[in-house]
Structures are given as C-alpha cells and as structure tokens.
Amino acid sequence: MNKKSRLITIIAVLAVCFAFLWPTISWYARTPKEDQALALSTLENIKDYSNFKAASDVKAMVAAAKADPETLVPADQEWFKEQVKKNYKLENKKYSEPLKLVDALNSFASKTELVNFVEGVYRKKILKNKDFYKNSVKLGLDLSGGMNVIVKADLDAVIANQGDTPYVEETLKAEAMAQAVETLSNRIDRFGLSSPTIRQQGEDRIYIELPGSAEADQINSIIQGRGILNFRLVDNEATQAFTTYYYNHMDSTFDSKGRLIDASVIPEDCVVMGYYTTDAYGLDQREGYLVVKKEVALDGKHIESAEVGAEDLTGKPQVNFVLDSEGSEIFGEFTGKHVGENLCIVSDDKVKSNARIQTAITGGRVAITGFGIQEAQNLRKVLQTAWLDVPLSVESQQVIGASLGDQAIKQGLLAIAVGLIAIMVFMLIWYQGAGVNACVAQVLNLYIMFSILSALNLTVTLPMIAGMILTIGMAVDANxxxxxxxxxxxxxxxxxxxxxxxGFNNAFWAIMDSNITTFIAAIFMSQLGTGSVQGFAYSLAIGVVSTLFTTLFVSRLMFDFQTEVVGKKNISIGWGIK
Structure with missing residues (x-):
C-alpha cells in the first residue's frame, strides 16, 4: 500500500472510531447527571414524566398568555418558535415579530395538539440520551457497583404441575424458561431498576445484573413474587367520564408515582388501570386508561393451557384457553350475567386485553378475537403467566458497593495512566526521536480500543482494564x-x-506471528471462558488488532512523512545512532 492510500486509510479509521466513540463522549461528558438518571429509568416512567412536564408547561404558557396578552415567547425556546412558524406556514398565515405567546398558542389547532408537541420534545431529548447510553461504553458491576443474582427455576415442579396433560417435556421446559425470563424482565422494569441485564444461563438458571445501588430485600421480593393475572369487569360509563376528566386535568390527575390524586372521580368499587398493547419491540405501550371493578371475576390460576388459533370462518387469529372445572363454572355463570359488557384481562396491574362478552361462555373453552397475529402471541404469553407456574429461588447474590466501584475506577485509570506514562518515558529516553512515534501510536491505540468497545456495546470491567494494560506492553513491544x-x-x-x-519489512512477520498467536488464544478464551475471563479476552483481542494497525500503519506513515516531506536524512532512534 502506497503512502497516500495509507494516509487515507488512517484518516478514515480515525473518523469511524470517533463516530463509534461519540455516544460514549456524549453520555459521560455532555449529559448532566439528572438527565442520565431520567434516561436510565423505564420507558413507562419516561412517558409519564414527558406527559407530566408537557401538561405543566402548557398550563404555565396558557396562564402567562391570559395574564398578559403582550407576553413574548421566551428567547430560549427556539424549538417552540420553529414549530409555531411551521404552523403559520401550513395555514398560509402571517405572524408578527416579535412573536407573542398568545399568537404562538393560537397556531395550534387544540390544546391536545400543543401538549402532544411539547411531550414529543421532552420524549425526543430523553430517548436520545437513552440511545447514547445504549451505544456507549458501559461500566461493569465491579466498577459502577450494583448487584448480580443467579436465579434457579424449578422445572421439575413445572412438569409435576401438568398432571395428566399431554406435553413434550423439552418444549415445556423451554416455554417455562422463556416465560420466567420475560416475567422477571417485566417485574424489574416495572420497579424502575435501571439498565438490567437478564439472560438464561444453562438449562434452568437465569443471570441478572443490576448496575447501581439496589436493595437486596427489594430484589428478592421482585424475583420470588408471582405475577398476578385475573379477569375483571370494565365500567364503561365510568371509563368515559374519567377519560373526559383526565384530558381536562392531565397535570393534576396522578401524582409522581402514578397514583390517583382525587379518588372521587371514579366509583368506590373501581380502580383506574392503564390499558397496554405490545409494540413491535415487545415493549408495553400504554394506549389509555380503563376504570375496572376491584372485584376479580376469575383468577388466572384456573387457566390450564393457552394457544393461538384461527377463527373458522375468517381465519383471523384468536387466542384459545382452557379452564379447569371450577373455573368453567365460575366463568360461565359470570359471563351469563354480564352479556354485552366488557371483560378485561389484568396482568401485574396492567390491562392487556379488553373484549366484549357476546354470550355466556360455558364448557371451559374460551376464545378471544379482534387482534393481529403479533398481539395474539403476546396475549398468549400473558395467559401463560397463570398456568406455567415457574417457582424461582435466588441461588446466589453478590452486592458490590458504589464506593468500591469508584475506588476500582480510580485504580484502573491510575494503572493505565502510570503504565502508559512509564512506557512513554522509557521510549523517549531510549529511542529519542523515534520514541515520539511510539508514543503517538500508543495514544491512538487506546483511542481505537475504546471506540471499538463503544461500537460493540461492551461493558468495561476490571479484567478488561487488565487486558488494556497488557495491550500497552504488547504494542510497545512491536515498536x-x-x-x-x-x-x-x-x-x-x-x-x-x-x-x-x-526494518519494517523484516520485523513484519515477527510481529504478525506473536500477535496472531495471542489473538487465537484470546478467541479461545472468549468462547470457552465466562464472566471476567471473557472480558479479558475481548479487550486483549481488540488490543491485538489496534496494535497491528497503529504499529504497521500509523508509525510507518510518521517515519515516511519525516523522510519524504520534511526531508530528514538522519534518524534519531537511539544513543549513538544517527
């Protein structure tokens, strides 16, 4: 490769690395702590926060415009001015400068449209920060503190509970574990624990990693608690009245924890619950609110099985579930009394389905229709929570304090800095001018390593820092x-x-041989090892690639630049060598 191509390659690689590293820079250096905490909360909390802030802001705007019609739109709200100008342009109307707040509010067709717009601004900002976090280099538990838990699922109990019901054992176990992982994910997300890692480990264990501070008792109660699934009657009249009330009092209906502030707006025997559908990503998305009866019509424990089928005439998806004998009697009697009313399925205090009772449902075989195949699959999973009862127990639990994490971060960064500085000093003293090339290559080496970690969304742990320090020594060895x-x-x-x-040609294969063998060892460690061994292997493998690039491309180009552009004849590469 000629020098021009090498220069273009280096510039392109550094530019791509900067793009990879930008989320990490944005998250750790440009995002305030309070914005980080908000971005790390659950999607439901983010939506509630955005709704609350939007309603509050709009209320304050309306109050300010009524108090003084001459009030101007604040200069720091350019985002608001831009939308107002677009609104006037769409209506082919003109506005006066400076822009008055009352004119800006009147550019929106309704208060709801204004609230939705302001909510979108908050949502976009928070989700942008959340994306920065997702694509940034993350700190492991040994650096950030937190808790890791290994949960054991009693699959033998699942099989024993099936009784004489026909099943394929391996399929049942797989479904039970998938349901257990999903149930734990929903529970932990519901309690607002930030950025959890939840994955199946082996046949019957689930690994949970919770960064940040967490109460052990709270985690245990979340893990071992059972999801509650039941059927309840919907009060349509109360729902309609509450919906009207909510849209007129969006900022004062619920408190910061989602609890109803004024309980008198609904009947005493009812409760307000969010109505959720599942989006394409498998996340719960609240569509609105329903007022449902506190009395449970049918408990989910009576469900024996659930599956997705198709309607006989239309072929549209439907969810079929079978009740036990006691449940069949209860459900038949209840549906017979409430024909024409709506019955909802509640799971973990969320309404997951809302269907109209067309006729009395007897015989214990129930079919629910009116949705697509994806929604049908999601509802089947909800119903499985009731009949696939997977007993969970905490097998091991390790808590790492945040203070230990801070200390580990400082020690890790100090180790990298001391090692890097010591090597740079040695290279400058022993190799003089050529040592500068090695120092530049070392800095770029770490820069490329961190950018690749960011691109792969890897988590930095103490073993990974050890791999980086080893990489520094290996990189200077090549030089x-x-x-x-x-x-x-x-x-x-x-x-x-x-x-x-x-020199470069003769050293090429010696460098390649040593680094290739190290890379092979790192690959095997990453595949055969677990936990900290994998982290060390990843950083070592990445370090090998970045070392070869900086040594054979960057350092070589710097030498060539000094020779051909600067015109140097001698070379400062050691004592007594010119």
Missing amino acids: VIIFERIKEERRLGKDRASSMNT
Missing part, C-alpha cells in the same frame, strides 16, 4: 522490534529510507 531492526540497518551504513523499509 521495539521495529526500532531495533532499523538500528541494525543504520549500523551497516544504510541511509534513512533503506533502513526504515528493511
């Missing part, structure tokens, strides 16, 4: 091999250009 070969050529009386070409 030492090259510099010593160049020195040998200079002692033979060759000129600068010939010495460098021969």
Whole structure:
C-alpha cells in the first residue's frame, strides 16, 4: 500500500472510531447527571414524566398568555418558535415579530395538539440520551457497583404441575424458561431498576445484573413474587367520564408515582388501570386508561393451557384457553350475567386485553378475537403467566458497593495512566526521536480500543482494564522490534529510507506471528471462558488488532512523512545512532 492510500486509510479509521466513540463522549461528558438518571429509568416512567412536564408547561404558557396578552415567547425556546412558524406556514398565515405567546398558542389547532408537541420534545431529548447510553461504553458491576443474582427455576415442579396433560417435556421446559425470563424482565422494569441485564444461563438458571445501588430485600421480593393475572369487569360509563376528566386535568390527575390524586372521580368499587398493547419491540405501550371493578371475576390460576388459533370462518387469529372445572363454572355463570359488557384481562396491574362478552361462555373453552397475529402471541404469553407456574429461588447474590466501584475506577485509570506514562518515558529516553512515534501510536491505540468497545456495546470491567494494560506492553513491544531492526540497518551504513523499509519489512512477520498467536488464544478464551475471563479476552483481542494497525500503519506513515516531506536524512532512534 502506497503512502497516500495509507494516509487515507488512517484518516478514515480515525473518523469511524470517533463516530463509534461519540455516544460514549456524549453520555459521560455532555449529559448532566439528572438527565442520565431520567434516561436510565423505564420507558413507562419516561412517558409519564414527558406527559407530566408537557401538561405543566402548557398550563404555565396558557396562564402567562391570559395574564398578559403582550407576553413574548421566551428567547430560549427556539424549538417552540420553529414549530409555531411551521404552523403559520401550513395555514398560509402571517405572524408578527416579535412573536407573542398568545399568537404562538393560537397556531395550534387544540390544546391536545400543543401538549402532544411539547411531550414529543421532552420524549425526543430523553430517548436520545437513552440511545447514547445504549451505544456507549458501559461500566461493569465491579466498577459502577450494583448487584448480580443467579436465579434457579424449578422445572421439575413445572412438569409435576401438568398432571395428566399431554406435553413434550423439552418444549415445556423451554416455554417455562422463556416465560420466567420475560416475567422477571417485566417485574424489574416495572420497579424502575435501571439498565438490567437478564439472560438464561444453562438449562434452568437465569443471570441478572443490576448496575447501581439496589436493595437486596427489594430484589428478592421482585424475583420470588408471582405475577398476578385475573379477569375483571370494565365500567364503561365510568371509563368515559374519567377519560373526559383526565384530558381536562392531565397535570393534576396522578401524582409522581402514578397514583390517583382525587379518588372521587371514579366509583368506590373501581380502580383506574392503564390499558397496554405490545409494540413491535415487545415493549408495553400504554394506549389509555380503563376504570375496572376491584372485584376479580376469575383468577388466572384456573387457566390450564393457552394457544393461538384461527377463527373458522375468517381465519383471523384468536387466542384459545382452557379452564379447569371450577373455573368453567365460575366463568360461565359470570359471563351469563354480564352479556354485552366488557371483560378485561389484568396482568401485574396492567390491562392487556379488553373484549366484549357476546354470550355466556360455558364448557371451559374460551376464545378471544379482534387482534393481529403479533398481539395474539403476546396475549398468549400473558395467559401463560397463570398456568406455567415457574417457582424461582435466588441461588446466589453478590452486592458490590458504589464506593468500591469508584475506588476500582480510580485504580484502573491510575494503572493505565502510570503504565502508559512509564512506557512513554522509557521510549523517549531510549529511542529519542523515534520514541515520539511510539508514543503517538500508543495514544491512538487506546483511542481505537475504546471506540471499538463503544461500537460493540461492551461493558468495561476490571479484567478488561487488565487486558488494556497488557495491550500497552504488547504494542510497545512491536515498536521495539521495529526500532531495533532499523538500528541494525543504520549500523551497516544504510541511509534513512533503506533502513526504515528493511526494518519494517523484516520485523513484519515477527510481529504478525506473536500477535496472531495471542489473538487465537484470546478467541479461545472468549468462547470457552465466562464472566471476567471473557472480558479479558475481548479487550486483549481488540488490543491485538489496534496494535497491528497503529504499529504497521500509523508509525510507518510518521517515519515516511519525516523522510519524504520534511526531508530528514538522519534518524534519531537511539544513543549513538544517527
């Protein structure tokens, strides 16, 4: 590869690395702590916060415009001005400058449209920060503090509970574990624990990693608690009245924890619950609110099985579930009394389905229709929570304090800094001018490593920091091999250009052999190892790739630039060598 191509390659790689590293820079250096805390909360909390802030802001705007019609739109609300200008342009109307707040409010068709717009601004900002976090280099539990838990699922109990029901054991176990993972994810997300890692480990264990501070008792209650699934009657008249009330009092209906402030707006025997559908990503998305009876019509424990089928005439998806004998009697009697009313399925205090009772449902076989295949699959999973009862127990639990994490971060960064500085000082003293090339290559080496970690969304742990420190030593070792070969050529009386070409060419395979063998070892460790061993292997493998690039591309280009552009004849590469 010629020098021009090498320069273009280096610039392109550094630019791509900066793009990879930008989320990490944005998250840790440009996002305030309070915005980080908000972005790390659950999507439901983010939506509630955005709704609350939007309603509050709109209420304050309306109050300010009524108090003084001459009030101007604040200068720091350019985002609001831009939307107002678009509204006037769509209506082919003109507005006066400076823009008055009352004119800005009147540019929106309704108060709801204004609230939705302001909510979108908050949502976009918070989700943008959340994306920065998702694509940034994250700190492991040994650095950030937190808790890791290994939960054991009693699959033997699941099989025993099936009784004489026909099933394929392996399929049942797989469904039970998938349901257990999903149930834990929903519970932990509901309690607002930030950025959890939840995955199946082996046949019957679930690994949970919770960064940040967490109460052990709270986690245990979440893990071992059972999801509550039941059927309740919907009060349509109360729902309609509450919906009207909510849209007129969006900022004062619920408190910060989602509790109803004025309980008198609904009947005493009812409760307000969010009505949720599942989006394409499998996340609960609240569509609105329903007022449902506190009395449970049918408990989910009576469900024996659930599956997705199709209607006989239309072929549209439907969810079929079977009740036990007691449940069949209860459900038949209840539906017979409430024909024409709406019955909802409640799971973990969320309404997951709302269907009209067309006729009395007897015989214990129930079919629910009126949705697409994806919604049908999601509802089946909800119903499985009741009949796939998977007993969970905490097998091991490790809590790491935040203070220990802070100390580990400082020690890790200090180790990297001391190691890097010590090597740079040695290279500058022993190899003089050529040592500068090695120092630049070392800095770029760490820069490329962190950018790749960010691109792969890997989590930085203490073993990974150990791999980075080892990489620093390996990188300088490659430079030492090259510099010593160049020195040998200079002692033979060759000129600068010939010495460098021969030195790099002769050192190439020695460097490649050592790094390739290290890379192979790192690959095997990453595949066969677990936990900290994998983290060390990942950083080591990434370090090998970045070392080869900075040594064979960056350092070589710097030597060539000094030779061909600056016009140097001698080479400062050691004591007594010119």
